[in-house]
Amino acid sequence: MKHLTTRRASARYLLPGIAFALLFLAGLLLPLEANAQSSVRPPEDATTSIAPPGPPLQGGVQGTESDADIWRDIRQGEVGYVPIPDKSAGLMIQSQGEDWRLYRNGPMNDYLGYAMLATIVLLALFFAIRGRIKVEHGMSGIKIKRFSTLERMSHWLMALSFITLGISGLNFTFGRSFVLPVIGKDLFGPLSGFLKATHNYTAFAFMVGLVLAFVLWIVHNIPDRTDLNWLAKGGGLIGKSNHPPARKFNAGQKLIFWGVMLLGLSVSVSGWALLFPFEHHLFTSTFALLGNIGIDVPAILGLPEPPYTAIQEQQFNSAWHGIIAVVMICLVLAHIYIGTIGMQGAYDAMGSGEVDLNWAREHHSLWVEEVMAKKTERSSPAPAE
């Protein structure tokens, strides 16, 4: 009896189980359309598509159809029609933008970072090996005027604006990688906005400083014969009692001057084109100019052939601006090094404007002679005729 009850109980669960399995299999075997059928039947005259009347649109108005040709054209920079004055908005995908983005976020950022790190490491190594360049005969205690207030003001104007531009500019390039993870999005966003505005407006102070320095110092930075001798002796940086004669600026300082002037001009022009976008075609013009003298820059660098669109010009400007700025940063790091910890007595030139006579005799002997000769001329009046 007990055995019979168990069998009946099994049959009670077996039948619904088989029925469920059959339903499940039927569900799998039924066509998909049947699954998609709605229980609500639309009226006979209902519109089944939202497509407008007329011939069918390419690509399908609902985007449900794929049209490889039209999307390939858009991807390759096909310009469509837009009913607004800015016709450049008709360009849906600027294909070169992706190339620029990958270059900027990839090799460009990497190499610029390595260049700055390498400069710092080299300077640290040089300092470790050479140590501080001291005034060999010791400080005399006699001061000689080296730079006027206007000269120093111009230098500091350029220096302060450059440091501000450097910090804010590096935030554009490396901030997302290095600053954002440390301070978080909430702070990084407003900070970057502030730094961007600071960068834009401080640029004008840098340009003013650059022009002032050019006007004040060009006359002392024209290369002459003494520079060759100075360079041949390595500027006296290596070894002792090896100070080649120099005028107000030695060859090393002249290199810094011309480097800052030329790179500063380039960074200012590219920065100007970024501040006032889509108005200049610097790269198309420059490449055409260089092409006329047989230098095919696009072919050398593997760039697309000019003429470039306004947005391409902006992308080139952005990359060029960053590269030149970092080259300047490396140059200025070396300048700061030699003007501060690298050489005893050098900072006074831009600090107080007066340098020690012994320092001046060791590093700018010809300039000291010129200054002394002028002093003697002033102190001894010309004999009456």
Next chain:
Amino acid sequence: MKAFLLSIAVLLLIVAGARFGLKPLWETPSAVAYSTDNVRLH
């Protein structure tokens, strides 16, 4: 020190001048930005 402080003053002056001088050029007032001359919505 005098030259350094002077350079800070000149820098701030130029930055402030650029800020106020270029504001109308860089920031378009909404009345102009959304005028029918600038934007056509039909």
